[in-house]
Amino acid sequence: MAIYVTIYKISETDSFAVYEYGPNEDRVGQIQINKETGDIEILSNVPGDEKMFYALRAKRRLYMHWQNREFPDKTCFAA
Incomplete structure (x- = not known):
């Protein structure tokens, strides 16, 4: 079974980047990364x-x- 997760940046500040991610454009979640700490x-x-x-x-x-x-x-996870 192939795994593919699309990841697109939707906003960015000096402190954070926010991404949408999911298996396709119709099913997405949102994730935020702290640029300083990596949290x-x-x-x-x-x-x-x-x-x-x-x-x-x-x-x-x-x-x-x-x-x-x-x-x-944009980036992705593929396996």
Whole structure:
């Protein structure tokens, strides 16, 4: 089974970047990363994803970007 999570930046300030993430454009959640600390907060989960399958993968990808101090406009998790 292939796994693909799209991640798109929807807003950014000096302190935070907010992204939408999910399996497609119709089912998305929102996630926020603190640019200074790397702390990641789920603002809203993908509808129907009670186990946070997509959120955990989006968090992992964004944390990897944060380690390089990157806040891309779009990225993805694929496996």
